[in-house]
Amino acid sequence: MIATNETRTIRLESMTRVEGEGGLRIEIRDGRVQDVNFDIYEAPRFFEAFLRGRSLREVPDFTARICGICPAAHQMSAVQAIETALGIMPGQEIRALRRLLYCGEWIESHALHIYLLQAPDFFGMESALTLSKEQPELVKRGLELKKIGNEVMTIVGGRSVHPVSVCVGGFWKAPQRQELLKLRTRLEWALQASLDTVKFVSGLKLPAFAADYECVSLSHPREYAMNDGAIVSSAGLNIPVRDFDQVFLEEHVAHSTALHTVRAEHGSSYLVGPLARMNLNRSQLPPAARQAANECGIAWPCPNPYAGIVARAVELVMASEESLRLIDTYREPEPANVEYAIRAGEGCAATEAPRGLLYHRYRINDQGIVQSARIVPPTCQNCRRIEDDLRLMVHGILDRPDAEIVDACEKLVRNYDPCISCSTHAVRIQINHR
Numbered sequence: 365m366i367a368t369n370e371t372r373t374i375r376l377e378s379m380t381r382v383e384g385e386g387g388l389r390i391e392i393r394d395g396r397v398q399d400v401n402f403d404i405y406e407a408p409r410f411f412e413a414f415l416r417g418r419s420l421r422e423v424p425d426f427t428a429r430i431c432g433i434c435p436a437a438h439q440m441s442a443v444q445a446i447e448t449a450l451g452i453m454p455g456q457e458i459r460a461l462r463r464l465l466y467c468g469e470w471i472e473s474h475a476l477h478i479y480l481l482q483a484p485d486f487f488g489m490e491s492a493l494t495l496s497k498e499q500p501e502l503v504k505r506g507l508e509l510k511k512i513g514n515e516v517m518t519i520v521g522g523r524s525v526h527p528v529s530v531c532v533g534g535f536w537k538a539p540q541r542q543e544l545l546k547l548r549t550r551l552e553w554a555l556q557a558s559l560d561t562v563k564f565v566s567g568l569k570l571p572a573f574a575a576d577y578e579c580v581s582l583s584h585p586r587e588y589a590m591n592d593g594a595i596v597s598s599a600g601l602n603i604p605v606r607d608f609d610q611v612f613l614e615e616h617v618a619h620s621t622a623l624h625t626v627r628a629e630h631g632s633s634y635l636v637g638p639l640a641r642m643n644l645n646r647s648q649l650p651p652a653a654r655q656a657a658n659e660c661g662i663a664w665p666c667p668n669p670y671a672g673i674v675a676r677a678v679e680l681v682m683a684s685e686e687s688l689r690l691i692d693t694y695r696e697p698e699p700a701n702v703e704y705a706i707r708a709g710e711g712c713a714a715t716e717a718p719r720g721l722l723y724h725r726y727r728i729n730d731q732g733i734v735q736s737a738r739i740v741p742p743t744c745q746n747c748r749r750i751e752d753d754l755r756l757m758v759h760g761i762l763d764r765p766d767a768e769i770v771d772a773c774e775k776l777v778r779n780y781d782p783c784i785s786c787s788t789h790a791v792r793i794q795i796n797h798r
Contacts, residue, residue: 371391372391373389383431383433384784384786397759400754405621407621411430424439424443430741435526437466438724440713444713454533457538462530464516468513469718473513478561480507481781492506534697534700573670581597584648588641595714595721597634611628613628623787635749636720639671642678670776672781710726712724719741720745725738750782
């Protein structure tokens with residue numbers, strides 16, 4: 365029993381096995397959870413400010429530097445937003461090649477998270493290095509899957525980190541068919557390894573937890589959404605991407621350099637990412653991935669955030685399976701990028717980064733110079749939901765020692781695979797001199 369009239373503050377100064385720098389602060393008063401802060405203290409990186417005054421042609425290379433794990437996601441959202449502003453319509457060959465680049469990124473990012481960042485939690489180990497001593501074949505499989513994803517990105521994007529082939533209108537250079545065919549054997553192995561991954565994560569004992577999520581993602585009528593689609597939710601939302609700013613609102617919070625994105629109508633949190641996508645878009649999975657989702661033992665839609673690791677594994681199958689299809693049907697785009705006329709305009713786009721919905725908006729002048737830029741990463745959209753989940757969980761374990769509560773909180777946050785570096789924004793400060 366928790367004593368009343370007691371103030372108890374639980375802190376985690378620095379989280380481990382997440383990308384970026386952040387911590388946790390939980391305040392308990394009179395036996396109740398009073399406040400939960402997901403403290404993101406990493407310095408703002410000012411990318412939206414850096415982009416102002418730059419040529420639109422520089423945007424893909426700048427946005428790729430936002431993140432070393434999901435650079436293609438930022439590039440895809442950026443170039444598609446600018447193409448909307450300029451009225452550019454790249455052909456199906458370019459669209460398919462962009463989807464293949466995205467598949468490579470999903471493979472490397474999901475494999476990294478499942479095997480190296482989150483799997484140690486289920487074995488009671490502090491790191492993947494420790495896990496590799498007990499389960500060397502498991503870690504090797506994860507590393508090999510990540511390597512294959514990087515190989516796809518290298519051939520399509522020019523290199524695996526911060527790709528250089530992406531441009532407004534398409535690609536500076538498209539790979540030849542024989543280059544992609546060299547990946548087939550590797551991707552066939554990846555497909556089987558991904559199916560084995562689903563079996564592995566399906567055997568893990570997931571903590572019991574359920575929350576009333578509003579799941580939000582892109583949805584496409586003919587495919588599992590990655591590069592485009594409408595924004596839908598489990599609460600019945602169905603809007604074009606251009607209406608994002610009317611439905612979602614970014615808020616500053618005192619304890620974080622990351623903005624919190626909420627539903628504008630009622631200020632509530634929502635969920636983006638693999639679990640949200642799986643809950644909303646299972647019917648669009650290709651055959652092998654759909655079968656894996658049906659046989660994994662999870663009842664979809666699932667309200668347990670810990671099932672996110674299973675959703676990621678199913679998406680590994682999807683990305684491997686889709687990569688093989690895209691290679692088999694590949695036609696080299698000629699030309700690799702479409703010609704366009706520069707004009708003043710404003711455009712937006714959203715894609716599904718490995719961690720969830722990613723939104724970019726740009727305003728361009730008649731000289732092709734960026735006048736304004738707005739970037740809403742998935743981690744910003746999940747921050748408020750993370751805090752809501754922590755509040756729910758901590759309420760049920762208040763009788764435990766602080767160290768156990770911290771450990772449980774850290775494991776819960778890792779389900780989201782937060783990319784803290786992507787999430788940090790500049791904060792506008794007004795100083796009044798008197």
